[in-house]
Amino acid sequence: MNIDDVRMREMVNNMKREIILKNHPYDIFLSTDNRYHTYVMVNDKRKPIAKSTKEKVEDALVQFYKENEAKTQSTLKTLYPEWLDYKLICTNSSNTVRRIDNDWNKYYVDTDIIEIPLAKLDYITVDKWAHSIVKERNLTQKQYRNMALIMRQVLLYAIDKGLIIESPYERIRLSGKIFAKTSKKQSSTQVFLTDEQPRIEQEAYAEFYTTGNPVSLAIPLAFQTGLRVGELVALQYSDIEGEYLHIQRMEVRIPHKDTDGWELSNTR
Known part of the structure; x- marks a missing residue:
C-alpha cells in the first residue's frame, strides 16, 4: 500500500466518522462527575456511554455504529467464507470441509436466502426454505442433514460472533414423510459375480499385452489379494520378497483449499 x-x-x-457523529441522535454532554456522557439504543433500550473525554465518547460511538452496521449487513453469503475457513482450521478432515463447500455451491449459491441480512432471517423464512428445498430437490433425510448443516452452523457461528442473539433454524422440525426414500441398490451393480471375475481379468491381461501398460495388472492383483485402491497405487518393487508381497503403505488424497478452489495432494 502506497502513501x-x-x-x-x-x-x-x-x-x-463525521457522518456517524452527525447522525447520532443524542447530545454529548459533560456531567457533574466530570465525565462526558451520551446514549445509544440497544435492543430498543437506551444504554449510557460515559468517558473521561469527549473524543473518547466519539471513538466509542464510531465503534458502536460500525459494529452495529456489520450486524445489520451480515448475510449467509458474507459470513460463509469466514466460517468455512474457521471450520477448516478446527476440523481434522479436509474431505468433510470439501463436501460442505460442494453442498454450498450446489444448494446455496445464487439463492435468495443467502442475501437476507441475518438480523432479518426469521423462523418463517427459514422453515419455508427448508421445506421447499427438500421438495424441489427431492432430498433424502441424509442429503438434507448434510445440506442444512451449513445453515445451522453458520447461524451458530453468527451467535458466537455477537451478530445475532438466537438462531431461527434451531426451531425447524421436518416430518420424515416429506423426504425422498432411499432406494436400495441392486447387488449386481455393487459386486462382481463369480463368473464375471475371470472375464474381467482376461480383459485386463489382454489390455496389458496390447499396450504394455502394467496399470492393467492392478485389476487381477486386486481380485487375488483384496487390496484397496490406496494400497495398490502405493506398491513398490521393494515390497516384493520372493513369493511374498508386503503391504506396508497407503496413498491418501488430501484436498487443500486455495483462492482458486480445491486441489488434491497425495500422501503416503
Whole structure:
C-alpha cells in the first residue's frame, strides 16, 4: 500500500466518522462527575456511554455504529467464507470441509436466502426454505442433514460472533414423510459375480499385452489379494520378497483449499 492509498483510506474513515457523529441522535454532554456522557439504543433500550473525554465518547460511538452496521449487513453469503475457513482450521478432515463447500455451491449459491441480512432471517423464512428445498430437490433425510448443516452452523457461528442473539433454524422440525426414500441398490451393480471375475481379468491381461501398460495388472492383483485402491497405487518393487508381497503403505488424497478452489495432494 502506497502513501496515496493510506491518505485516501484516512480521508474515507474521517468522512465516515463525521457522518456517524452527525447522525447520532443524542447530545454529548459533560456531567457533574466530570465525565462526558451520551446514549445509544440497544435492543430498543437506551444504554449510557460515559468517558473521561469527549473524543473518547466519539471513538466509542464510531465503534458502536460500525459494529452495529456489520450486524445489520451480515448475510449467509458474507459470513460463509469466514466460517468455512474457521471450520477448516478446527476440523481434522479436509474431505468433510470439501463436501460442505460442494453442498454450498450446489444448494446455496445464487439463492435468495443467502442475501437476507441475518438480523432479518426469521423462523418463517427459514422453515419455508427448508421445506421447499427438500421438495424441489427431492432430498433424502441424509442429503438434507448434510445440506442444512451449513445453515445451522453458520447461524451458530453468527451467535458466537455477537451478530445475532438466537438462531431461527434451531426451531425447524421436518416430518420424515416429506423426504425422498432411499432406494436400495441392486447387488449386481455393487459386486462382481463369480463368473464375471475371470472375464474381467482376461480383459485386463489382454489390455496389458496390447499396450504394455502394467496399470492393467492392478485389476487381477486386486481380485487375488483384496487390496484397496490406496494400497495398490502405493506398491513398490521393494515390497516384493520372493513369493511374498508386503503391504506396508497407503496413498491418501488430501484436498487443500486455495483462492482458486480445491486441489488434491497425495500422501503416503
